[in-house]
Every structure is written in structure tokens, then in C-alpha cells.
Amino acid sequence: MRTHYHWAGLPEADRGASVAMGNFDGVHLGHQAVIDLARRTDAPLGIVTFEPHPREFFAPHAPAFRLMNAEARTHRLEKIGVEQLYELTFDAALAGMEAEAFVADVLVAGLGISNVTVGSDFCFGKGRGGDVDTLRVAGKRHGFGVSIAELISLDGDEISSTAIRRALDEGRPRGAAHMLGHWHRIEGEVLHGDKRGKGLGFPTANMDIGGLHLPRLGVYAVKADVLTGRHAGSYDGAANLGVRPMFGDNRPNLESYLFDFSGDLYGEHLSVALVDYLRPEMSFDGLPALIAQMQDDCDRAREILADA
Incomplete structure (x- = not known):
């Protein structure tokens, strides 16, 4: 996949795509229906x-609302066969562009x-002045095709990013995955932390989750993909998403303990899939009780992931 x-000034080889246009936060099943409708045998598949x-x-x-950062969205779009990704910078100039000018100048x-x-509910341009009818008229004027994807439902309920966020709020990652068509993943760089986990016998890979919608805080069974470096591969694990109440922290992050793994992941990029919610965050009467609970969490996570 080529990203722009x-x-x-794009070279001719990167023009002429059949594109799906939208924000595609989560790349859920509804978004995938829009993207699938854009597939053509005579043109590369693109995303605007x-x-x-x-x-x-x-x-x-x-408040943060995004299900995916740009990195995670790019990886998901590549997995479903997108060939050209046009990730346009949304700034004051683009926000102030009239819909007709966006079509003529950009598209x-x-x-x-x-x-x-x-x-079918897509709007664009200054003040959301353009809609599907604007595109249809512009397509006839400029000679490009326009396809409109209707909203889809699953089990009688409309699929939406709002419904997925609600499932995550309630600690139902499998419910979110049902609407996404894939596990809900948090992706990013492994950062240096306080290294408490290592001292407790459970070294963790720490990731910042700023800017993302926060799922229910607590401990999860996870599947993690190490995307870069010599340890690249897939691992099962358990992760704490939260603020670590025993240690007085208050900035949420994601700490993932990868089973049967030994190595340095600092600076590498991880993709962590939330599979099942195990329990809420807790405070314990001392470190021995915390360690015992962490071991129990890992045992439960191994059982769950064996069938996931």
C-alpha cells in the first residue's frame, strides 16, 4: 500500500483510483461495506x-473518542487490500474549502x-455543505462514478462507532469485535515506564493511549503482535488498562505482559488486541496479594486465549 x-503533484501511477471516502474510525463492518463497494477490476482501490x-x-x-490512531487504521486498511491511501491533513485550509472546490481541486x-x-450519511466541505447529492451532480460534471453505500445492521442493530464505543465502555470487547469484524486493537510504540512489573516478575510493554477512547479500565486477556524489530511475531498475554491505583498513578496507559516472551521491546511498535475483560482494577493489601492476583489473571487469560 502506498500512503500519501x-x-x-502526484505521479500518474498514484492517480485514477476508485476511492472510498470517510474517516473510517475503527474500520468496522459498516466501513468495510463502503470500502467493498469501491472495489473495481479496472482501477486500484483507494481511501480518502x-x-x-x-x-x-x-x-x-x-474528550477523546477515537477507536484507532492513524497507525492502527493504516495497518487495518492495508490488511483488507487498500492499494492507495490518501491521508489528507485536515487543517484550516481544508476545513474552509467549499464542497465544490474540494471535488474539483482535490478529487x-x-x-x-x-x-x-x-x-449514505456522508457530508463534506465547509460547514458540511456537501452531501451525496453534491457528489452525484459533480460526478456527472467531471466524469467520475459515484456509489452510495447504505448503512448496514447486524442482528437488527445498526453498526456504528458509537455502538462499538458503548460495548468497550461496558467491558465487552467481543461485542465490539462482532461489529468491527476484527479485534479492537491499540497500537503504538513501547515506552519506558516505572519497570515495576519487571520487579514483580511480570515485565510489561507500556503504551500511551492518549487521544483514544478509553475502554473499561481493568485487566484483559490480549493477543499482541510485535510489528517491528527482531522479536516481531504474535504472542498471547494479559494487560492492564488503567491508572494502577496501588501506586498513585492517574494517567491511563496500557501495560501488556506477553506470555513466554523474553527480550527488550523498547522503541518497537505493538498492536494489542483486547479479547476478554477479566476484572476491574483493584488495590491490594501488599505486593504478595497483587502478585498472586496477577498470576491468577495470567492463568485465566491463557485458558481464554487457547480457544480465541
Whole structure:
């Protein structure tokens, strides 16, 4: 997959894609339906998306809501066969661009799209002034195809990022995965922490989760992919998502203990899938009780992951 962060001056080989356009936060089954409708035999499959998410641009101090950071979204899109990713910088200039100008300057002159697919509720351009009808009219004027994907439901319920966030809030990662079509993953760089886990016999890989919607805090059975470095591969594990109440911390992070692993992961990139919720965070009467609980968590996680 080739990734572009602008629309001007692209070589001809990177133009002419059949694109799906949207934010695709989570790349859930509804998003995948939009993307599937954009697939063509005579054109590469492309994605037009925006970074930061427009909601982050317009309300930078609002509570975090994203299911995926840009890195995780890129990996997921590559896995489902996207060939051209146009991750456009959403700044004041783009926010102030009228819908008709966005079509003419970005989609036509810049990307040279052959077709665009969007969800039926898609809006774009300054003040959300453009919609699917705007695209249909523009497509006839400029000579590109327009496909509209209807919203889809699962078990009678509409699939949405809001519903997925609700499942994660309730500690139901399998419910979220049912709507996503894949495990909910947190991806990022392994950072140096306080190294308490190592001292307790459970060394963890620490990741920042700033900017992401927080699932229910607690301990999870996880599947982790080490994406970079000499330890690249897949591992089962247990992870604590939270603030570590015994130690007076208050900034949430993700600490993953990988089973049967030995090595240094600092600076490498991990993708951690939340599989099952084990328990909420707790305070314990001393370290022996904490260690015993951690061992019990790992034993339960191993049993769950053996069948996951």
C-alpha cells in the first residue's frame, strides 16, 4: 500500500483510483461495506481520509473518542487490500474549502479519481455543505462514478462507532469485535515506564493511549503482535488498562505482559488486541496479594486465549 499525505503533484501511477471516502474510525463492518463497494477490476482501490479527525480539529479539548490512531487504521486498511491511501491533513485550509472546490481541486485535479464511494450519511466541505447529492451532480460534471453505500445492521442493530464505543465502555470487547469484524486493537510504540512489573516478575510493554477512547479500565486477556524489530511475531498475554491505583498513578496507559516472551521491546511498535475483560482494577493489601492476583489473571487469560 502506498500512503500519501497531500493531493498535489502526484505521479500518474498514484492517480485514477476508485476511492472510498470517510474517516473510517475503527474500520468496522459498516466501513468495510463502503470500502467493498469501491472495489473495481479496472482501477486500484483507494481511501480518502483525514488526519487529524475533523472532530479533533474543531473540538481539540473534547474528550477523546477515537477507536484507532492513524497507525492502527493504516495497518487495518492495508490488511483488507487498500492499494492507495490518501491521508489528507485536515487543517484550516481544508476545513474552509467549499464542497465544490474540494471535488474539483482535490478529487479531480489532484487525485484524478475514477469513482468515489461514500456512506449514505456522508457530508463534506465547509460547514458540511456537501452531501451525496453534491457528489452525484459533480460526478456527472467531471466524469467520475459515484456509489452510495447504505448503512448496514447486524442482528437488527445498526453498526456504528458509537455502538462499538458503548460495548468497550461496558467491558465487552467481543461485542465490539462482532461489529468491527476484527479485534479492537491499540497500537503504538513501547515506552519506558516505572519497570515495576519487571520487579514483580511480570515485565510489561507500556503504551500511551492518549487521544483514544478509553475502554473499561481493568485487566484483559490480549493477543499482541510485535510489528517491528527482531522479536516481531504474535504472542498471547494479559494487560492492564488503567491508572494502577496501588501506586498513585492517574494517567491511563496500557501495560501488556506477553506470555513466554523474553527480550527488550523498547522503541518497537505493538498492536494489542483486547479479547476478554477479566476484572476491574483493584488495590491490594501488599505486593504478595497483587502478585498472586496477577498470576491468577495470567492463568485465566491463557485458558481464554487457547480457544480465541
